[in-house]
Amino acid sequence: MTSLELAKKNKITPQMRYVASLERMGPEILCQRIARGEAVIIKNKAHKNTKPCGIGKGLRVKVNANIGTSPACSSVRDELKKIKACVDYGADTIMDLSTGPDIAAVRRSILKYSNVPVGTVPIYEAAAAAMKRGHVAKMTLDDMLSSIEEGAKDGVDFMTVHCGVTNDTVTRLRREGRIVDVTSRGGALLIEWMVLNKRENPLYENFDKVLEIAREHDIVLSLGDGLRPGSVADATDRAQIQELILLGELAEAAQEAGVSVIIEGPGHVPLHEIEANVVLQKKLCHGAPFYVLGPLVTDIAPGYDHIVSAIGGAIAAAHGADFLCYVTPSEHLRLPNIEDVKEGVIASRIAAHCADISRGVPGALEWDKSLSAARRRRDWKTQKKLSLDPVKFEKLHGPSNGFDTCSMCSDYCSMKRIEKYLRNREEQYL
Numbered sequence: 125m126t127s128l129e130l131a132k133k134n135k136i137t138p139q140m141r142y143v144a145s146l147e148r149m150g151p152e153i154l155c156q157r158i159a160r161g162e163a164v165i166i167k168n169k170a171h172k173n174t175k176p177c178g179i180g181k182g183l184r185v186k187v188n189a190n191i192g193t194s195p196a197c198s199s200v201r202d203e204l205k206k207i208k209a210c211v212d213y214g215a216d217t218i219m220d221l222s223t224g225p226d227i228a229a230v231r232r233s234i235l236k237y238s239n240v241p242v243g244t245v246p247i248y249e250a251a252a253a254a255m256k257r258g259h260v261a262k263m264t265l266d267d268m269l270s271s272i273e274e275g276a277k278d279g280v281d282f283m284t285v286h287c288g289v290t291n292d293t294v295t296r297l298r299r300e301g302r303i304v305d306v307t308s309r310g311g312a313l314l315i316e317w318m319v320l321n322k323r324e325n326p327l328y329e330n331f332d333k334v335l336e337i338a339r340e341h342d343i344v345l346s347l348g349d350g351l352r353p354g355s356v357a358d359a360t361d362r363a364q365i366q367e368l369i370l371l372g373e374l375a376e377a378a379q380e381a382g383v384s385v386i387i388e389g390p391g392h393v394p395l396h397e398i399e400a401n402v403v404l405q406k407k408l409c410h411g412a413p414f415y416v417l418g419p420l421v422t423d424i425a426p427g428y429d430h431i432v433s434a435i436g437g438a439i440a441a442a443h444g445a446d447f448l449c450y451v452t453p454s455e456h457l458r459l460p461n462i463e464d465v466k467e468g469v470i471a472s473r474i475a476a477h478c479a480d481i482s483r484g485v486p487g488a489l490e491w492d493k494s495l496s497a498a499r500r501r502r503d504w505k506t507q508k509k510l511s512l513d514p515v516k517f518e519k520l521h522g523p524s525n526g527f528d529t530c531s532m533c534s535d536y537c538s539m540k541r542i543e544k545y546l547r548n549r550e551e552q553y554l
Contacts, residue, residue: 126342127165129382131158139165143178148486157181162411164344164384166241171279177216177241180413184485185441185476188449189215189469193224197459200230204237206465211240213469219243227252232278241281246271247310260313261320268326269333276341283343285334286310287327287374288367289350297351297363304354311350335381345378346415347371349388355423359393372408389416402443415447416440429455430471437472441479448472470512500539502528
């Protein structure tokens with residue numbers, strides 16, 4: 125039985141107890157939220173070297189980091205180095221978005237190396253198989269289902285499937301007249317196939333077959349937003365919302381079949397529309413966990429999109445988004461390198477933590493209190509230990525040279541000058 129099926133029977137599994145203990149939540153509460161589709165546990169039993177990851181209502185906001193090869197850059201060794209950077213800097217999951225040579229071999233290497241849950245986008249492998257036969261239009265339903273099943277057997281923990289890209293939603297897309305028609309690679313591949321073959325999306329028509337595979341391996345389906353906006357000017361249009369309505373219906377069908385789902389959300393959304401997007405998703409998808417790419421709140425900052433994404437991600441998560449997909453400085457420009465990956469993970473972790481404070485997640489504010497107390501004491505060792513990036517902390521702070529203040533304020537340090545006047549009592553945060 126799947127985690128969802130067990131939760132519906134009110135059976136608390138070891139995975140539920142493990143996740144609940146990490147989240148400082150009662151396992152009974154977590155079990156109830158999984159049963160209602162408000163939370164999921166990501167863990168494929170075939171992925172032996174990883175721990176379960178909980179995502180959803182009341183849980184800490186999680187961060188995903190994308191890696192993977194491309195036809196232009198196909199070094200598996202480099203991707204494994206990126207995994208280490210992702211894990212070292214706190215990514216909760218990794219997605220392999222490989223489109224380069226031998227996607228299956230790359231996936232297996234990543235699964236073997238990663239000790240956090242791994243996600244994939246099976247349509248990439250299916251399209252690559254079709255291109256070897258001449259064109260993406262030659263992709264078959266068997267290509268699509270086989271890529272899902274093979275990934276599940278290999279141990280993939282969650283998968284993005286673009287089942288909401290249909291003839292109906294594409295018709296609305298045509299009528300919108302977007303600036304950026306489609307930014308999702310999976311969505312673009314399926315639309316190309318649908319237009320050239322004059323047929324409906326096979327993943328939508330055969331969603332029951334997708335569910336059979338997911339249920340057998342107890343993998344979480346990430347219902348992909350193939351029509352997400354690629355420009356802030358296109359956000360919250362009819363094509364996006366029509367697809368979201370459909371994803372809500374598919375989510376309900378999946379949960380009835382015993383399969384847990386998360387819903388993928390928009391990538392480019394202006395600040396003033398983020399809350400509405402989260403509210404709509406939670407309402408239309410009955411509280412299913414929301415997985416957002418960013419969102420990016422402006423389009424004018426190539427090279428700084430990790431910052432743009434962190435702004436949007438913090439706001440989205442504060443209003444209820446549960447899972448942030450990082451964006452790196454190289455978004456829209458190139459395949460990210462290790463430094464890009466590091467910057468992307470840290471920016472998204474900052475956003476997630478800010479939201480955790482807003483959401484009242486147990487332990488979130490205590491972290492800040494502890495670092496602030498160490499800052500007041502000029503306890504540099506503890507500050508470094510508690511910081512998100514101890515390496516950068518050490519690099520910027522440098523040697524103390526016998527001083528307990530930083531070089532910014534030196535003898536004018538407010539905390540040092542005031543402590544003897546106001547701190548004549550026991551430390552209250554220790």
